[in-house]
Amino acid sequence: MAETATTHPLLETHRETLEAATTALRERSYYSRYPESPSPRVYGEGSSERGQAAHEATLNSDFAALADQPSTGRTVGSEVSPYGPRLGVRYPELDVAAAVAAAQAALPAWRDAGAEVRAAVCTEIVEQINARSHEMAHAVMHTSGQPFVMSFQAGGPHAQDRALEAITAALEEQRRIPASVTWEKPAKGEPVRMQKDYRVVPRGLALVIGCNTFPTWNAYPGIFASLATGNPVIVKPHPRAVLPLALTVSIARDVLAEAGFDRALVQLAAEDDGGTLAKDLALDPAVKIIDYTGGPGFGHWLETEGAAAGKLVYTEKAGLNSVVVDSTDDLRGMLGNLAFSFSLYSGQMCTAPQNVYVPQEGVETDEGHLSADEFAGRLADAITRFTADDARAVEILGATVNDDVRGRATDVPGLASRLGGEVVLDSRAVSHAVYPDAVVRTPALVAVDAENTDAYTQECFGPVAFVVRTDDTAESLRVFAQTVREHGGMTAAVYSTDEDVLEAARDAAAEAGVALSENLTGPVFVNQTAAFSDLHGTGANPAANAAYADAAFVANRFRVITSRRHV
Template identity: 40%
Template sequence: MQLFNTHKELIYEAVEALSSRNFNSVYIEDIKDYSDEEKESGLKAFQLRFNTDFTDLSVKTDEWVGEEVSPFLQTGLGIRYPVIDEQTLINNAKKSSNSWKNIDIEERAGILTEVLERLKDRFFELANATMHTTGQGFTMAFQSSGPHSCDRALEAIAMGFHEIKRFPEQIKIDKTSGNFSYSLKKTWKPIPRGISLVIACSTFPVWNSIPAIFANLITGNPVIVKPHPKAVLPLAIVVSEIRQVLKESGLKTETVQLACDTSANPITTKLAENPEIKIVDYTGNTKFGNYIEQLDKITFTEKGAVNPVIIDSTKDIESLIQNLAFSLLLYSKQMCTSPQNIYIPADGIKIKDGNVSFDDFTDRLQIAVNSIYEKKWGPSVMGCIQNDKTLKSVKEISMSLGKKILDNGSFKMPEYDSARTQSLKILAVDSGKQEVFQREIFGPMVFIVKTENTDKSIELALRGVNQFGAITCLVFCTDFMKSKEIEEKFNNAFVPVSFNFSGQAFVNLHTAFSDLHVSGGNLSGNASIVDPGYITRRFIWIGNRFML
């Protein structure tokens, strides 16, 4: 209970923020607010791991594996992780489940918040680990695996705390009917579903997994974390930190385990299909996500998405272009929230004093994109391509399918001569060429679709949304009634819309406590981080009755 007392103000404030939906960033996202010492010691901690075995998990095994390759260095990190076979993982989880389930929700919340407070001191170690496994630029790697991840985890703790506190633990009921009366004690217990599996992806290993890990833990379920074999380190740090706090609290470290495998010998489906696994969280490609969803379990998925941009009109075309260019470039379009298809009417974009023609727009967008590459901070915005498969699939797209706007191959990453980079390819196509743009391209490829008019843009974008799912939709429109119509149509397809973004507000970014990430209502996934269902489906309310 001590840890709850230490952190209770933080927890209560987080619960409050859930319903206010206000900006509630507990963990500071601005790198400038951190000291040089912090940065340096984080880097050093990361570098010390090269060519060593990751022993912080304190597990016994004879088998160690590791195949991480830095997309910046294109050399292996040489870090090896302990392998535990599937049945041992399950047995360990089973053995740990009672002790974790039986402690108070306050104690669980205290322990989990303590983990976040400790991770805070390792943000720069996490940043380097993330950078050199995912290919994210340094700032994004810092924010996504550090403060933003901890905010999301805290949100999951808060939602769990709120939901489990919803019903009283027990009450006494006196009932009289006619001449009869009796008293009952009633109790309500949130019973955890059972062992959970969190399957992470290679691009956002921590950000996408940590809400699930913490949602499972706060509701009392043991967790097996299955990292992508190419992006283990960031999660290994998180899992070892949780285990450390569990150990210090006198609880079983096996409440959270890391399930390492190799690309050659994957264990994901074996684990997912194990009947003891009751909950599966998954982030990754649509095909595997569909397989996960059809398992007879509680599943939470985030799959592929084709996110549209509809441009009808704007008050400030330059601001639009700058904002859009940045959104397209962020992490080389390897974000699930990145826009892909930009729909623009053939007769251009309405502005205050006239029109920006289609060609004028593509010219200006191309210039804006190129100018970011030339900025000192530009390459870091794009970062590297996480893996060769993504690179290859983007390279393979023929620019003869439409009008080439941009296609420049790789770009120079300062300080990293061997970095796996690919500059953004932009292709303009006619709306008739649906086979070209109505598909998901993960990585730096964008289509600008020339449509008859905005109504047609809406129609085509909706068709993509219904076929592939979407996590975001960015709309530029100054007409009130048209905006209303777009909002309604996309909302009815369960896609949220961001209108007229400019400056430092980017459609790619979803803020913890305020924005829900993925609606859960379209093909991009059935999870919504962190809506109430993200928590409540992980346990069952049981009401016992005792005659007094």
């Protein structure tokens, strides 16, 4: 295997990419390997049409690319596009016991290939995924309900960049272990001399549990962190978002086979709606690592029962994303930026802002003083204007992903009344010209008082946000820090022209354990993070116990075994 480890042809292919990515990760500077523009100038003439054709050929048929997985002989698949159509893709049902055995049999050669070869092969997988970004965009769109361009970007190149980031973080971490050292302890006469060899060994089988809204973006860090550190991976997609991960797994398996490794290193465990595979697999003694994105309930179960069962558990759940508004010298920029953040994918991002803390007395702006209610009104106007044109709005809002979200969006007055708040802006039904069955909704705003804690300290996933009236900015910061510390939060933002307030906001964010965006008025949004530079999640509050992708995310996925002898 030593020769394999040093001479694999993919090593040279991806050397420069991995070097550039490593440098970016160390510096946390800007780096993106995969272009976010779906333009044919970037992805090639006809790429869009070929992607769409490939997607359509997949519908209403057996997913043949996974036919070689160990299977029970049955098929599963109950995906319905949030835009309306039933996908009709039938996936082979995994024979779990056989799959576990196959994964374990595949492990030694992958382990012995070494970190460099694994990184190169993983990168090749991502390259091949990138080549099918248009097809993937349709798969993501028709499982998550994201609008098309977002599906392309977040489901394609942005997810691929996060994958490469995880590969790079894993490689960097394994490179820190020298292969060998001659250890020489001074002694009377001759020194004591030993050769010590250090061998990186994986934990064992890894399980990645995908989510409905970001099937690729949230699954890739775990998949590639585990695979790059030598662990075989079973991917358990959300029953309503199988296709993007089925494509991913089939590409990974082909690349692995092509590179001389066992396809069983990556396997897909699809199931119908209502299945219990996630729990069953999580408790399988063979599973050593679990990556999860999804609702807090099952995430908490994994963090407690999964951890108690000795698994390494990495979760990304959800929380109360907060915006503290103190003052601004660019009211229009701020409102436009916030309107976009609320509207993008109808607030169905785990990073979308939910609670906007505004002092009752109001905020100073470049357009004069605004009371809290005036500010809320201006924010409502900005959202209304931004989503006024149905044809353009659907390209931002996408479709609502499930009935929970639809329920909240379609009865905002009822919700507000139950919570003791006032409707500032109701959600509007937007009609989709191409997909008339899609339920598309604009963001709603509900105003509440800070004392009404119950109203805004639970996650309200989807297109409803709260304007929370506080005594003053100091109270805003205090409530922000406390709610995030207790209930979690993936993102936070502050608007202020006062450097002391910004400094206090940074302290509050550090206290709460959440990343802070300050005075965003341009093309960067609080709900977006950039691979290699922004950590996604912090692991420091209840919303997530890990971050994409720091050292802690990868360092424990492998262990080091020493052998030593005198020389």
